[in-house]
Amino acid sequence: MPSLFDPLDLGPLQLPNRIVMAPLTRGRATREAVPTPIMADYYAQRASAGLIISEATGISREGLGWPFAPGLWTAEQVEAWKPVTDAVHAAGGRMVAQLWHMGRLVHPDLGGGQPVSASATTAPDYAHTYEGKKPYGEARAATRDDIRRIVGDYERAARNAVAAGFDGVQVHGANGYLIDQFLRDGANHRSDEYGGSVENRLRFVTEVLEAVGGAIGMDRVGIRFSPNILSQGVEDSDPVGLFTALAKRLEELSVPWIELREPRPGTSFGSAPTEPVSGAMREHYSGRIVLNSDYNGPSAQARLDEGVADAISFGRTILANPDLVERIRSGAPLNQPNTRTFYTQGPEGYVDYPRLDEARAA
Ligand SMILES: Cc1cc2nc3c(=O)[nH]c(=O)nc-3n(C[C@H](O)[C@H](O)[C@H](O)COP(=O)(O)O)c2cc1C
Secondary structure (H helix, E strand, O other): OOOOOOOEEEOOEEEOOOEEEOOOOOOOOOOOOOOOHHHHHHHHHOOOOOEEEEEEEEOOOOOOOOOOOOEOOOHHHHHHHHHHHHHHHHOOOOEEEEEEOOHHHOOHHHHOOOOEEOOOOOOOOEEEEOOEEEEOOOOEEOOHHHHHHHHHHHHHHHHHHHHOOOOOEEEEOOOOOHHHHHHOOOOOOOOOOOOOOHHHHOHHHHHHHHHHHHHHOHHHEEEEEOOOOOEOOEOOOOHHHHHHHHHHHHHHHOOOEEEEEOOOOOOOOOOOOOOOOHHHHHOOOOOEEEEEOOOOHHHHHHHHHHOOOOEEEEOHHHHHOOOHHHHHHHOOOOOOOOHHHOOOOOOOOOOOOOOHHHHHHO
């Protein structure tokens, strides 16, 4: 069985190790969703990871509802990403952009107008806005024209990602956002060809992947899902059936890699998980599988040893440990993440977590 420190191919990408940086929203862009110079420092600090998946990045104004999150729909955003990807490459790393449409989870104050979703529904809980948390507004059901336009927005964002120097993209299909809203029968109540049967609910994500793959080459495309959790009010009556069918579709489409946020009971982040699906997906999908949630070095290696996962992604641990690869290799202690500065602006809790050599010198 492979070690975390063995190389791995993801399509044309050659990862020197199997420790992946999970996508982490950090809120350090501008209000216009333009990346800032400090983001180059932050990502370059973490370039020893086998792969960096960027923070979720808006494909359009309509689809982006997180304060100070970045986007990939304007020329200014593309220009401002270039120093970030350059810094990662100069530090020896590889980086893909996570492409994000939040669907009904965009508050009208941010997205400009009523949010769009698979069906006319309202998300539970509260949205993040520039004026603090506010109740979500009701989304309208996407028309066929909306769907065509949104698929086009994903395609444009993928082209922009390549123009901005990313090595590929990861489509964000997890965590209750737009693609998840189409996939699961808890949020998709449509009666047209995009709703009802599993086959119909797979149509939107299939169209997105075909468009993105057609634009930049499917070998540069990955996708993330969170099959076994109820996320932001989005759940399915039969997750194993849905995600097994999805695995077959991903195989047909030749998507080279997927990442599954698949917490186990006792997880320290998010809602209580149901039955895992990675094993069932593995039977129908021959690409690379990256597994996520609550791993440390030994538990990640144990997971690789089981043979389902090809790599493991780390969220909060790499957030707090820029040199996580070295720390896992040497068994060194880990810095603890500071939840207070997860989404704040500025350098504190962002670029000031010490590396091992700095900690020793201090
Ligand atoms: C601060 C923070 C921001 C996150 N942002 C994103 C995101 O932009 N996209 C995404 O798919 N998941 C996001 N997540 C989920 C993480 O990628 C990951 O699934 C989660 O932290 C569990 O992994 P961990 O136990 O290794 O931290 C975020 C999590 C945290 C803590």
